[in-house]
Amino acid sequence: MDFAWTEEQERLHDEACRFAEERLNPLLAERGRQAYFSREEWRLCAEWGLVGLSIPERLGGRGLDALTVAHTVEGFSRGCHDTGLVFAVCAHLFAVAMPIAEHAGDELAAEVLPRLASGEWIGANAITEAEAGSDVFALSCRALRDGDSYRLTGEKSFVTNGPVADCLLVYASTEPKHGYMGISAFVVDADAPGVVRGEHFDKIGLTGTPVSTIRFEDCPVPESRRVGAEGAGASIFSGSMEWERACLFAQYLGVMARQLDDVVAFAKQRRQFGKPIARQQSVAHRIADMKLRLDVGRLLLHRACWMKSQGMPATLEVALSKIAVSEGAVQSGLDAIHLFGGLGVQEQSGVGWALRDAIPSRIFSGTSEIQRDLVARGLGL
Template identity: 40%
Template sequence: MIRWNADQTALREGLARFGDDLSAGHIEGDEQAAFSHDKWRMIQKTGILSLPFEERYGGLGQSLLTTMYVLEGLGHTCRDGGLNFSVTTSMASTGVPLQAFGSPALKDAYLPRIASGEAIGAHAITESESGSDAMQMRTRAVRDGDHFVLNGAKTFVSNGPVADVVVVYARTHPQGGALGVTAFLVDADTPGLTTGNPIKKMGLRTSPLSELYFDDVRVPADRVLGRVGGGFLVLDHVMKREILYTFIVNTGEMQHRLTRCLDYAKTRMSFGKPIGSYQSVANKIVDTKIRLETARKWLYDTAQRLEAGDNVTVDMAIAKLLTSESNLATSLAAVQVFGGNGYMSEYGLEKDVRNAVAGTIYSGSNEIQYNRIAAMLGLGK
């Protein structure tokens, strides 16, 4: 069990003061499916976007575990799940690879803006034809003097419609493969880069999603993150942090959901007794507690192993599977505990279900995670 020190607790408590304002109008915002720039400016004031980045770039220089602890607090205090998702997307998709693989010049130019939230980040990986099979991406980047020229299209780009800078993964070798993909840092206003209209989706509606189109987009060669052909090394580094950042937010959301269910079960009367006195209701709440604690432990334990330099391929897959499925299961349980009220939009619980479904798909679908674990066990050969 991790014991958080006074400084870590103070960071999380400082964020909690913004909870009511960040949550205001979250149900209406979901219905409108619009990104709130006002709430993003509020996020900037919290300082949460700067947590994992070096102080010389305007960051707070916090460890992975501290960053996760505060992000868990975001999930607990902010009811706008889409906003939470946009926060972790900008941090993990752009800030993390920039800090780990960017040149000094790139970090000087971009990292302070990402850390402050002045610039919103995104990454473009998925394509309509290849889906989860990133090895088969068709977006090409061809060297032309001191530039690369990008052509192709990406889909399911979270933050796409509002991003200022995008990490784009493209093939730099005709055959592609593990050594044929390169990561580029691309300004969203680069000529030839077109952003599609926001795509309507089931949940996380306040986090905008779009397609990106690349038509002879010229990107300076010094915008490569890492090395040419090393894109999958960058992506592997990013995805580990994306899973830890995003799904620890979900545990905060589950903690809030548990508290709501407990309060409701103790005060809602049925046949002269609190509904929590009925075993069928109590068991749902106990299962929520078990799922929450299991997911939280797997995420923090995996983060500790990652920091220690261990191979966390299986751990990461298990943590992602457990948390996403627990988030979905507990969101459905909450609707059932609240009964007819839970089914009504005004309680915000049906929105949690729609948001939770996404977690079983993004950051590598759960089917991919099962395949990964099976492969590490020597199956399927």
């Protein structure tokens, strides 16, 4: 086993971190964390190459493998003061661009991916419905054949980037009686006739990312916009979730790494009872546990990404890493607030954001219970 990063991987991590600190954070400070990311922020991320890290080079991306992408995302997130922006970029890349890169025909890939990689288009993934959450393939959204096209009807209930997206990757049932094998994936222009975006809704965390419902009212979609074969949608979606659960979650490693630096510095400087609070064993142990959680999550995530990079099946390993990182990020978010004491709960200290941004991570990309089901299934249970 080789745990060393190459010089190139280290450079990408450090430069992504520095880019966020120097180019993005001043803009984020101006807009504030309650506002959504701007096109200018997206353009800067695209210029650096962040929105196309794993898209093949011939289609305008940087063509990086999963492990290198994860290390770069960690650096980006460590430097970036708005995890909502990092989340928006990662959702676009892993849940939209990667399934298209891996499954679309050459013509569709050549039409869509250079635009997603260059930042001209923002992508959004639309599968979840009001009655199809964890039971994700119980879709009532239908794509009915109409000659050499389809007509889409139905409503998606939780679409990250939905309010600002140019391009939607939509999953719909083409043959309800075939269940898992009856779902297909389509690339839909967000301004196509029959696409109706709902109101943005507020979230407790990841507030920099806009989210909305999206309704399809008899929306025409040419057959050439179908990704992969008819009936392959569920399998395409499952593959995209492996990208997301593995590489997107590196954003929480970046947050936990920054948080650890902050709590160590604070515990050394804050004095009570005549000495730094770091000299209280229970304080130091709480911080040691934060380091343990970060490294456990990191090692599991790197193993999962390495297996993906080797082309090995990694469903169980990806699920384990998703559980460790998301649950670790929530617990460390709580610990950070506790260590900062009263300051931790003051809005202006900003300490609470890591927890607010972490809470949704146990839910999106499949909840912790669904991940444990995948682990159990992998064990033959």
